[in-house]
Amino acid sequence: MRIIDQGLDEQGNRISIEEVAEQYFWKINPKIKKPDRWGEDIFYKIGCLINRLEQAISSSTTYVHADFYKYLLDKPNKYRLLKSIITENAIQLEQIFIPQIESYLTSLGVDIRSDKKYREEIISILGYESIRSCHTQWLVDRLGIKTCPYCGIQYVLGVSRPGEKKVLCELDHFFPKDTYPYLCVSFYNLIPSCAFCNRLKSSSVTSLGTYPHPYHHNFDQLFKFKADPQDVIEMIIKGKKAISIQPSFNVSSTPSIDKHFERFRLNEVYAHHSDIAEELYWKKYMYVDSRIEELVKLLGNSLGLSKSEIERFIVGNYVEDKDMLRRPLAKLMRDIASEVKLIAK
Ligand SMILES: [Zn+2]
Numbered sequence: 647m648r649i650i651d652q653g654l655d656e657q658g659n660r661i662s663i664e665e666v667a668e669q670y671f672w673k674i675n676p677k678i679k680k681p682d683r684w685g686e687d688i689f690y691k692i693g694c695l696i697n698r699l700e701q702a703i704s705s706s707t708t709y710v711h712a713d714f715y716k717y718l719l720d721k722p723n724k725y726r727l728l729k730s731i732i733t734e735n736a737i738q739l740e741q742i743f744i745p746q747i748e749s750y751l752t753s754l755g756v757d758i759r760s761d762k763k764y765r766e767e768i769i770s771i772l773g774y775e776s777i778r779s780c781h782t783q784w785l786v787d788r789l790g791i792k793t794c795p796y797c798g799i800q801y802v803l804g805v806s807r808p809g810e811k812k813v814l815c816e817l818d819h820f821f822p823k824d825t826y827p828y829l830c831v832s833f834y835n836l837i838p839s840c841a842f843c844n845r846l847k848s849s850s851v852t853s854l855g856t857y858p859h860p861y862h863h864n865f866d867q868l869f870k871f872k873a874d875p876q877d878v879i880e881m882i883i884k885g886k887k888a889i890s891i892q893p894s895f896n897v898s899s900t901p902s903i904d905k906h907f908e909r910f911r912l913n914e915v916y917a918h919h920s921d922i923a924e925e926l927y928w929k930k931y932m933y934v935d936s937r938i939e940e941l942v943k944l945l946g947n948s949l950g951l952s953k954s955e956i957e958r959f960i961v962g963n964y965v966e967d968k969d970m971l972r973r974p975l976a977k978l979m980r981d982i983a984s985e986v987k988l989i990a991k
Contacts, residue, residue, distance in 0.1 A: 649860040651968060654790040663861055666788045667733040667833040673784060674732070674777055674831065695732075695773055695831065696725060702771045710754050711764070715771065717750055718828060736820060736834040736859050744821070747828055758827065768827040777831050782813045786838050791971040795860035796847070796910050799919075799974050800840030816841050820859055822849040834861055843910050850909070856901050857909070866967060868903040869895045871916070871981040873923045881927060889923040891916050891978065922975060923982050926961070930986045933960055957989040965989055 653666035676691045690696040699719040706712035720727035731743050751758055758765060783804040794800045802815035818839040823830040837860055839847075858868060874890035881889060893913070895903050907913055933941075938960070945951040945959065957965045963979040970976045984991045 648862060649795050649858070649865050650789055650791060650971065652790070653788045655788075664733075664735075667735075669788065670781075670785070670833045671729055671732050673781060674773070693773075693776070696728070698771050698773050699728070710756060711767070713754060714751065714756065714768075718747075731829060731832050733833055736854060736862055739821065739829060739832060739834060740854050744826060744829075759825070765824065765827040769823055769830045772828070772831045774823065774830040778817055782815055782817055782838065785817075785836065786813070786815055789838065791838065793971045793974050793976070794840035794843055795837060795971055796839050796843040796906075797912060797915060798865075798970070798977050799915060800842060801974060802838045802840060815839070816844040818844045818847055820852055822852065824849040825851065834859075846910055854901070857906055858901055858903065863901070865903070865970070865977065867896060868899050868901075868906075869893050870985075871978045872985055873927070873982055878927065881924070887924060888920050889927065890920055891923055891982075916978065919975060919978060922979060926979065926982045926986055926988060929960065929983075930988050933988060957983075957991075961989060965991060 648663075650663065652660050653663055655661045655665075655669075675694045675696050696719065699715050700721075702715045703712050703719065706715065718728055718731070719725060727743075731739065731747075734743065756764070758768075786802055786804060792801055792803060794802050796818070803813075805812045805814065815838050818837040819826075819830065820835050820837055821829050826835075829835045854862065858865065870893070872892050872894050874892050877886065877889040880886040893903075893907065893916070895907075938956075941956055941960070942953075945956050946953075951959070954966055961979050961983045964970065964972050964976045965980045965983065970980070980989070980991065983989045
């Protein structure tokens with residue numbers, strides 16, 4: 647299962663990530679149902695992405711810029727290229743659309759890397775700032791996550807009051823917007839993340855072969871958290887308190903996870919949570935088989951809790967793969983609970 651495998655519709659029902667991407671396109675391009683003078687019955691709202699590009703084409707001071715916006719909008723093909731770069735997944739973006747767009751820019755004689763002003767213009771016309779301030783909460787809600795997918799430690803949340811909406815979440819560009827400004831509002835390129843991870847990653851170059859992408863890779867296949875066996879022995883024999891956490895990397899997987907740990911300093915950050923590993927070992931002593939059977943009877947029969955919910959109660963966090971981003975530290979706690987055989991996974 648991918649780190650972010652499914653999304654939620656407005657009613658909270660599970661839908662695919664692909665459906666969320668489709669909804670996102672229409673969210674940033676709302677239609678107005680009103681016949682125009684050519685008999686077409688659909689307008690796009692003023693200020694939406696399509697409308698911004700149409701305005702940029704007519705107001706650009708250079709033919710080259712206008713040509714690029716025309717190319718991105720792709721109106722003769724019913725906005726096919728624009729829709730593709732907004733909704734196609736990161737593999738398609740990397741393998742098809744980045745080379746295609748870069749090749750078109752070269753044919754125009756534009757070197758986007760050396761022209762900061764033009765990069766900023768593209769980001770402004772695509773409306774990144776407005777999408778970030780108006781739609782970040784919508785994205786987080788539709789993904790059904792509460793935790794940063796890069797670190798699994800910090801919350802990503804929205805806090806609303808009437809007339810005011812604060813989002814404790816930033817949007818990271820998996821493919822940096824300084825390098826690929828035309829992907830600055832692409833669904834699969836916007837990763838809701840904590841400020842710490844967003845800052846650490848910044849504009850550093852990223853590719854799918856080198857770093858895991860939350861919509862495409864499965865962290866469980868890439869690594870497991872484990873307790874330091876020497877510390878466990880010392881805890882049992884000497885009553886030592888701290889248990890170090892050692893991530894065990896799957897060295898044969900691609901991308902390798904060590905670069906991800908290095909980039910987000912996860913070894914250092916998770917080292918602060920050795921007390922959690924220690925508590926899970928305490929729980930192993932407390933929850934002997936007979937006590938777990940008692941809990942199954944009590945919570946299962948009386949409250950109708952499922953096996954997974956009873957395990958969640960024992961561990962103090964979610965234990966199912968699909969729930970690893972519903973609460974901070976879920977993967978750490980599930981992996982150690984599994985290692986110590988506190989749960990059956
Ligand atoms: Zn983070």
